[in-house]
Amino acid sequence: MSVRPASNGAGVTPAEMEQMVARAGLALNPGQLADLVLTWRQMAALIATIPRARPLADDFAFVFRPPLPRPAAPPRR
DSSP states (O other): OOOOOSOSSOOOOHHHHHHHHHHTTOOOOHHHHHHHHHHHHHHHHHHHTSOOOOOGGGOHHHHOOOOOOOOOOOOOO
């Protein structure tokens, strides 16, 4: 499995984060803003490691087939 580089251009600058926080109507102190920028960068690095070119057979949602229900027993006389 190949891993993409952590720096794929999805980083965010402190100025961009400040703008997004202001649009959201939040008031964060500089320490909270720095933590948010660091978290954003770490999440972008983690997301970049998720493999995307996998066959559908590797996804259990497409492979698992629940058993069919049993046919109803004929009524007794």
